[in-house]
Amino acid sequence: MKNKRLLSFVIKLILFTLVASFFAWSFKSGYYQLIIDDSEGFIFLLKQHINMVLLSILLAIVLAIPMGILVTRPKFQKLQWLFMNIANLGQTIPSLAILALAMTWMGIGFKPAVFALFLYSLLPILRNTVAGIKSIDPNLLDAAKGIGYTPAQILLKIELPNAAYPIMAGIRTAVVINIGTAALAYLVGGGGLGDWIFTGIMMRDNSYLLSGAIPVTLLALLADQLVRFIEKLVISKGLRQSITISD
Amino acid sequence: MIKFDQVTKVYGDKVKAVDNVSFDVPEGNIVVFLGPSGCGKTTTLRMVNRLETITDGKIFVNGTDVNSLNEIELRRKIGYVIQHNGLFPNMTIEDNVMAVPNLIGWDRKKKADRYKYLMDLVGLNPDEYRKRYPHELSGGQQQRVGIARAMAADPPVMLMDEPFGALDPVIRTRIQNEFLQIQQEVKKTILFVSHDIDEAIKMGDAIAIFQNGKLMQYDSPSELLAHPKNEFVREFVGKDRALKSLSLHTVEDLISERMLRKLDGNENSNKKTISVETNLRDALSILLNQEADQLVVQANNKLVGAMKIDDVEAYLHQHIK
Numbered sequence: 001m002k003n004k005r006l007l008s009f010v011i012k013l014i015l016f017t018l019v020a021s022f023f024a025w026s027f028k029s030g031y032y033q034l035i036i037d038d039s040e041g042f043i044f045l046l047k048q049h050i051n052m053v054l055l056s057i058l059l060a061i062v063l064a065i066p067m068g069i070l071v072t073r074p075k076f077q078k079l080q081w082l083f084m085n086i087a088n089l090g091q092t093i094p095s096l097a098i099l100a101l102a103m104t105w106m107g108i109g110f111k112p113a114v115f116a117l118f119l120y121s122l123l124p125i126l127r128n129t130v131a132g133i134k135s136i137d138p139n140l141l142d143a144a145k146g147i148g149y150t151p152a153q154i155l156l157k158i159e160l161p162n163a164a165y166p167i168m169a170g171i172r173t174a175v176v177i178n179i180g181t182a183a184l185a186y187l188v189g190g191g192g193l194g195d196w197i198f199t200g201i202m203m204r205d206n207s208y209l210l211s212g213a214i215p216v217t218l219l220a221l222l223a224d225q226l227v228r229f230i231e232k233l234v235i236s237k238g239l240r241q242s243i244t245i246s247d
Numbered sequence: 248m249i250k251f252d253q254v255t256k257v258y259g260d261k262v263k264a265v266d267n268v269s270f271d272v273p274e275g276n277i278v279v280f281l282g283p284s285g286c287g288k289t290t291t292l293r294m295v296n297r298l299e300t301i302t303d304g305k306i307f308v309n310g311t312d313v314n315s316l317n318e319i320e321l322r323r324k325i326g327y328v329i330q331h332n333g334l335f336p337n338m339t340i341e342d343n344v345m346a347v348p349n350l351i352g353w354d355r356k357k358k359a360d361r362y363k364y365l366m367d368l369v370g371l372n373p374d375e376y377r378k379r380y381p382h383e384l385s386g387g388q389q390q391r392v393g394i395a396r397a398m399a400a401d402p403p404v405m406l407m408d409e410p411f412g413a414l415d416p417v418i419r420t421r422i423q424n425e426f427l428q429i430q431q432e433v434k435k436t437i438l439f440v441s442h443d444i445d446e447a448i449k450m451g452d453a454i455a456i457f458q459n460g461k462l463m464q465y466d467s468p469s470e471l472l473a474h475p476k477n478e479f480v481r482e483f484v485g486k487d488r489a490l491k492s493l494s495l496h497t498v499e500d501l502i503s504e505r506m507l508r509k510l511d512g513n514e515n516s517n518k519k520t521i522s523v524e525t526n527l528r529d530a531l532s533i534l535l536n537q538e539a540d541q542l543v544v545q546a547n548n549k550l551v552g553a554m555k556i557d558d559v560e561a562y563l564h565q566h567i568k
Contacts, residue, residue: 143333146298146406147347147396148323161337236337238380 026210034196034211046215049192052110052185053178053223056117060174064122065167068129069155080130087123095120095181103188113190117182121174128170132163164235172227179220183212248274248436249295249404254304256290256460264290266460267304272453274403275434279441279451282483287460288440292406295438296325308404323347326397326405326435330412332389334381340392341377347400365395368429387418394426398433407439411446423449444484448472448491456480469495489563494528498544498554501527501562507544507552518543520550531559 026032035042064087071080090098098119102112136159144158160167186194193212200209249272256265265287272278280288293299295306297318306313313321334343341362342349348358366373369391381389390410397405411419423446430437441447447454448468455465456479464476472492475481484491498521519539521530523546533539534556541553 137331137333139329139331139333140335142298143327143329144335146296146322146327146329146333148319148321148350149346150319153350158335158337162335164337236380238336238338238382 031207031210034207045193045195049182052114052182052192056114057121057175059118060121060125064125065129068126072130072133087126090119091123099184099188108189110190112188113185117178121178124173125170128166132166133159136162161236165239168231175223175227176220179223183216248272250307252305254306255302257302263460268462270465274436276452277437277439277450278453278455279439279447280455281441281447282457286457288457289408292408292438292440295406296322323351324402326402328393328397328407328410330409332393334389334392336381340379343392344395344399346396369395386414405435405437409440494526496527498525498530499523507554510553520545527559
């Protein structure tokens with residue numbers, strides 16, 4: 001046990017040192033100078049990037065959660081495989097291909113990029129909503145029904161609150177994936193920090209490359225923490241599994 | 248209070264889960280539905296608050312056909328307790344207990360008073376548990392909260408589906424006793440599903456024993472044990488039914504039939520003191536386990552006499568057989 005802890009500490013230390021020395025090297029080489037020199041451009045791209053992600057995620061939430069609720073109603077249970085398969089398909093097609101397909105239909109710019117990201121976010125949210133609602137102990141639903149909750153009250157007061165953890169996890173997954181995938185939006189003229197990353201790749205210019213890539217990484221980490229914070233606010237304390245006390 | 252009139256439940260086309268069942272449950276009684284799994288006892292229970300539809304026949308609660316009522320309203324007026332308590336993990340204990348009053352919109356003051364009353368009734372500190380969540384409670388505590396929740400809106404009728412089935416034996420016995428005390432105070436009409444004959448004898452004013460959807464016998468526990476109507480009932484209550492029926496009688500009953508022995512002054516003999524309220528099955532157990540050669544009976548803090556195995560045996564022959 002003690003050895004294990006020591007080992008994990010050593011590994012953490014090595015990784016931390018690697019990351020720190022990478023940053024030290026890249027700072028020393030002045031690779032982030034671009035962010036300061038062209039701060040207006042940077043902020044413009046950053047905003048574009050965030051806008052694409054936010055809009056696509058909001059659209060995905062607005063569609064995927066009600067869809068998940070719908071297919072878990074007894075009446076629509078038979079449709080579940082259909083919706084899940086469509087969403088699965090969306091996820092299986094490579095993101096680049098979705099962008100290309102969206103472009104043939106919607107042209108170039110912000111719109112096809114948002115549309116592709118939206119399609120890509122549907123599955124994690126839908127899948128987790130369905131799994132979350134289905135994993136609720138049937139005894140709970142029986143008890144709720146038996147003491148006189150209406151179907152709508154069961155949904156709002158029992159099913160959604162008790163499925164909140166997996167649903168939020170689905171949203172978190174989608175946000176993090178999206179921030180990374182949004183870098184590809186450059187390819188359809190959607191803008192975002194991908195502009196600098198691809199410029200960097202094509203010109204073999206570390207300045208552009210890192211000034212685009214590192215902020216994207218940090219953005220993903222930050223968004224992950226932000227959604228975790230929101231989770232704490234919206235998920236009932238009673239659902240955080242902890243010690244059980246015996247009589 | 249509750250009347251089953253030729254009630255039948257058919258699943259699909261053929262499977263008769265409940266077959267033409269009729270009986271009456273008097274107000275304030277606990278009736279235990281007993282039988283092996285798949286005998287229709289739970290289905291019969293769940294038809295009362297219409298969690299299962301009634302295929303044929305009628306169920307009346309307080310003179311009203313349950314099918315004539317709005318099912319949501321009906322359920323809010325009937326307490327419901329299930330085996331795995333079914334507490335809502337996302338809600339605090341207070342919100343769980345007050346679930347039905349919240350649904351029907353009681354005012355704050357009325358809810359606060361009721362919450363306090365119920366928690367005291369089931370033996371949990373109202374303030375200590377108010378803001379806690381179900382997962383922080385033990386199984387026994389959760390089941391107490393489940394009972395409090397079922398009684399929240401003071402329903403005259405309660406349905407309990409193996410409410411103590413998931414508890415370990417020691418806690419189960421304790422909660423059974425507590426629940427019988429609560430029932431003394433609240434006098435609800437209760438339908439109680441169980442598969443445990445001992446629990447049925449202990450809890451029931453009457454027992455309805457089912458097999459393959461048919462009601463085999465509906466009688467008081469002592470009648471059921473003394474005169475099983477058919478082979479199935481005889482087998483289900485077990486070969487030790489005479490022994491089981493002893494648990495329905497107390498030492499006090501024995502005293503009313505037979506004189507106790509005089510207390511002998513012999514200090515060497517192995518004695519144990521019991522109260523007159525002890526049931527005869529427990530008294531016999533103590534004697535058989537060689538914990539004592541004779542039992543000294545205590546009433547109102549006075550020793551009134553002694554009894555031996557012979558006395559229990561004689562009582563059994565004379566009174567129960």
